[in-house]
Amino acid sequence: MAVGDTLEILADPGQRLLFWIPLPEVRVAEIVEGNGILHYQIENRGSNGFTMLMDIEEAREVLKIGVEDYYNALIVSNRGDFLTGERFTDQVVASIKSLVGEEVVVGEVKKDSLSMVDQGNIGLLFLMLSVFAIFAGVLLLTNIYLMLAQERRTELGTLRAIGYSRKRVSRTILYEGFFYSIFSSGIGVLAGLGIARFILGSFVNLFEDAVSLIPFEGANIAFNSMQSSFVFFVRIDSIAYGFLLGLIIPMIIIVYTGRKISRTNIVTAVRNIPEELDERKRLLLNVMAAVGVLVSVVMAYSGYSLGNATGFFIGVMLAGLLIPVAIPMKNKRWIESFFSVAVIVFTMFSNSFDLIASNSGSSIYLTIAKGAAILLAGLFLIVYNLKTFEYLLNKLFQKARAAAPVFKISIAFSARNRLRTGLTIAMFAAVIFVITLISIIPYSMEQMLVKSRDVVFAGFDVGAFSFTGNGSISFSELQSQPEVREISTVAGMNVAVRKDDRYGLEQIYSVDDSFIDNNRLVEIHYNGELDISSPSDLWKYLRDNPDTVVVSNSVLPDVKPGDVLELRGVIDQGDNGQGVSGLLRRNVTSEMIDSRPVYLKVIATIPENTISFLNGLLIYKENVPTELSGNVAERQYLFNLAGASEGEKKGNFETLQDKIASGSLFLLYVDDIINLTSTMLQGTISILRSFLYFGMLVGIVGIAIIMFKALHERKRIIGMLKAIGFTKKMVFSSFLLETSFIAIIGIVLGIVTGTLTSVEIYASPLMEGMKLYIPWDQLIAMTLIFYIASLVSTIIPSYSASKIAPAEALRYFE
Template sequence: DPGQRLLFWIPLPEVRIAGIVEGNGVLHYQIENQGPNAFTMLMDVESAREVLKIGVDDYYNALLVSNRGDFLKGEKLTDEVVKSIREIAGEEFVVREVKRDSISMVDQGNIGLLFLMLSVFAIFAGALLLTNIYLMLAQERRTELGTLRAIGYSRRKVSKTILYEGFFYSIFSSAIGVLGGLAIARFILGSFVNLFEDVASLIPFEGANMAFSSMQSSFVFFVRLDSIAYGFLLGLIIPMVIIVYTGRKISRTNIVTAVRNIPEELDDRKRLLLNILAAVGVLFSIIMAYSGYSLGNAAGFFTGVVLAGLLIPVAVPMKNKRLIESLFSIAVIVFTMLSNSFSLIASNTGSSIYLTVAKGAAILFAGLFLIVYNLKTFEFLLNKLFQKAKAAAPVFKISVAFSARNRMRTGLTIAMFAVVIFVITLISIIPYSMEQMLVKSRDAVFSGFDVGAFSFTGNGSVSFSELQSQSEVREISTVAAVNVAVRKDDRYGLEQIYSVDDSFIDNNRLVEIDYDGKLGTSSPNDLWKYLRDNPDTVVVSNSVLPDVRPGDVLELRGVIDQGDSRHGVSGLMRRNVTSEMIDSKPVYLKVIATIPENTISFLNGLLVYRGNVPTELSGNVAERQYLFNLAGATEGEKKGNFDALQDKIASGSLFMLYVDDIINLTSTMLQGTISILRSFLYFGMLVGIVGIAIIMFKALHERKRIIGMLKAIGFTKKMVFSSFLLETSFIAIIGIVLGIVTGTLTSLEIYASPLMEGMKLYIPWDQLIAMTLIFYIASLVSTIIPSYSASKIVPAEALRYFE
């Protein structure tokens, strides 16, 4: 008939393969209408015309255009090149921006954004370290700078003295930091390549290694000059901002107190100014919270409430306000944990990345303020606890007293530990919970069957009876998928009905389901039998219809255009349903049970018994799959039978997946990715370890005379050495525990959100304990040198020492 297409085949000559081209450059390019399993042959034009029997000269179905410049600079010329092609070829040609699309696809993965977010915490920890260092530097230079002020130096000159010294340190450290960053980036890239190799070895079908090797070859270490420049400038600007603040602060120190090295406290004027600034901040926070609530901005509302809670204690004009500071810090943590009780916050949790970050930051900083405000309380409690240990009591009292009395320095050091540990805890708990849920969902992946077999073509060359006759197969079920239109409010969406047979009803192990208690069924097994015995009933997966509940009635319509049935698994792709595709006669099915949304399963759709599928919905089968159990008493025997079955059934049209292979593959990808992210953060943890080492060296310098006095009144070398180690332990343990506790609380809050409803939280205690021990031991090791040096101080020399 006119309008129909006539397809015919002609025999083509054999060709000899001269070589295999790597995936570089052509990795993401596919010829128009090329199938997913097709390949690309590269030949010269004349040879291709001869082989393909193309008798038309100067005929091409595609032209590849290479822009000037490298792969990044050339992409920027795409608009100009497309414009030139349009002027020459006209509008009837389709121009595909292959390189731009490929780069855009990579950028959409947000890998760079993920590492940037993780870097923010490391940068923040580094800023805390720099603040600590330059405050200690200013304190060390205090007497000299006070003397310079006394002999005529202006405040500006004193500030510049600190500025120039800090600039000298920063410019060299920034350069070294850039080199270190490049080394870390190279290490992370190599880790990703190794992860791909591990994943490729676990994929159970031919060609996986070749496909992944092409992807691996595309991972090339590349550094742009502007990235180096940005890193260097950022590493220079952050220290300089801190140095300017420190220099300004030290230049305003009273000359007499500076020369005599008397600790300077806040006077009434400065304390009043601080109270006023905090009060202004509280007012601003209240306005932010009100505006956020009025405008429906959950992040603004939450941030305003939290800031107000943290600033109110600072605004209160009281000297001893430890109790009110502690109460408001606890209130902020409680508010954050219960924030999902507000409908505005609950509806935005999960969809707003800013709200999620704000919640984590609120718990972290409220916990940090709670600890810093109560350092003296810790000192009192610990002294009471160890006062009966007569030999150790003096050592313990000295070590804790120095930390508790210097709140600023101790608080900044604790914060360095807590910030990085907080992030490491988060990226340990959440993926671990996902992995545990995957392992516990083994029976849900293929509904309790061991293997899922899918046809790429829709008409598999391996029949049901052929599979059933294999000795490696124990029970087998056939599931057919049919596209249907499901009414959702005032529109229709394309979903799939899975028609299941008797073998599925009798052998599936989907027990984590919510069903209607009025049906008279006492167990999930009875429910599946009820589905078979009662027409017009359906079991729905909440992953595709999240708002459906048992007892609801669904309106379905048949889809006239089922698509090409030969496309096999491509039938899983969701399409927009147009009015031309929908059958006019509706069908109503009662929902008797729902499969929870968090269930990991290949059967995400509507499950109906095969004999009860309404005739209005029984169109062309979009996809057919086999589910079967393997013979064998142990997992090893089943895996052996699966491998034997794969060797026996060498069919390119049947793709078989063993459930344990899927779990192992997913677990490997999760663990590998998290290990890379965790190792990236371990470099940030070095900031905390270096920070505590610097503090101990500074303590050695500051307390030289005090150590001499202690040794003169009877302290031994061992007691002095132990006091330094105990001080390190006090700071490190509080920082590590604070990071773990706040990270765990944030994880609990995330899993309590409506987005994570039904998902369980699992805490990897072994990983957290191991991390705690490693970082604690590393902190102790970093302070051995100053501790040993302190123990070797001679009392007579120390007592004659003046700073």
């Protein structure tokens, strides 16, 4: 379609028969972007793929509407832009109803759309991923600025010696840090905008790939309409927050380190002698940790008393991590290790508490808290035992006489600088932790999806559905097709199911003999009191016993075999329950339901499965109570395809699809659904994983910076080592081994804690019945890639260290 084209308007479908009457014509004056008002749909009208805009009077004339001031609907725009205007929705609705009365239906289109987006938790998902990426970034900044302060320690001590006040010394390093931070924050914001644009483009490309797998007409039109709504938009406050966050965090670290250096002994600072905690500072740290333990205990008690699972869990977790710090002892490695392991064990078995179990899986904040607890406890356990690692590794490699000195030197530096090593390990572990999570959980979902093939259409190959509720082909016509083997008719009915003191609208499906004989639903929980030993016995029992029903736990999760359900027929279904709209779940009022109750006994339940098209109640068609039989919402066909192989079945499906060229009846092949869902799942996870790869750069850059810093710090030591016989190869190897030690511990810690968190998530009551699958090949590949990348990033400083001449190094003074 182009500007200047002429269109004929068919206002009344009956005019198709009156071919001698000319249709009104309109000319396309302009084609506008497909967003905003172009996506508005009138109530109870289906999407036609496009919208035409005309002057109201001309439209009435073209459509032969002779009633003045006639409107299908009025569209109201609130004050403000397309986001902030939603805040005034309640006031506008109240004003409209005060003017025109309560009988007018007011649709809160923008408010409902934004609410639906918020319920999708996309923002919370990226927030959860960003929390750990931000944590890794904060650790990198802390490490860098602590090293900066350490590097400036001698110069600042000299300034103190020649008369600078403590205040001026603090300002000196503050100004230097501010200069670095102001530029890096600006560059970081621009890089963040580029990454956000890349992620949005990836999502659009994912939809393009997925739409090619949708096996019915009109998918491209629907996608083009959806695609136009993906517009890259950046709010000014988001830029401001990101810039300020990147500026404030370094400033806090610099202010702390500057103040600390300004109070350091001048002689100690000038001679660059490492400063250790004295008894006074140790006691202050113990007291602060004890106060933290007390606050954590109060937080845990308050959370438990108020029913706040997240508060209770965080309180217990912080208390467990702070107790070792509060104990005034020097050698307390066993105590520190015990409490770190105790926090992990408590987290893994936290669902033993009813308060936590009832919120596990449904609270994103509790999930983040559990993951953080396992990660932090694992990190503390590693840092507390760095010298133990050093001892064990030295014992392991002491027999390798040539490599033993190199190994001992490389491990000694990392083990004795616990703060710097711990921060670097944490950078790696935090990002690997999240990557492991989004590798294991989606992989488990994908494996369950493949294994759930027989659940989608109850074991049948194809489902035939009608959007209008009236199929264009009969059962006998479909059955007579040579491509069709067994065929079953399933009739969906809207019924009101009593849930405590209210009624909810659900679907009850009446199944025929073909369904009873040919379905392949095997994961079913039976009523132990009945004489049922196999799925075939169950379906025969359903057919032979009236007033019995099989229930899917996807719609009624609390129902168990042996329960009795109260059902009532639905009188007023609003949209008459036709087509897919009849499947919408919503609460019903007493005026909408029949007064005659029907009681059905649950003989079995089907475990939760979100991809099944029969999520509801199943009953044999001849046993449907008369009180419910008048509420048929839609009829659908399930059938198996002829063919001995998957290729033959797919070919028969395409042939049958060509024969049934209907806009009202479309066919879905079970493998197409599996492929579509798998493609969307894998594509989404790939996008999220690529988002985290940028965070992984933080760890790789961090370890490269540390190695460059180590090169300058150890220049004199390297000269001494070479003077006593170390070769270039040994110096080079020592740097690479130090990098390997830090990177491997960080990567392994991230994988182990991520796996433990995945196990804990799947142990929650919300994930009951779901199995955990671990993609070992993906985790091994990820480990090798990040390990090699870490080694590559340190080749330059390692090579530079190996080239230092002993005489030059021994004369070096930083």
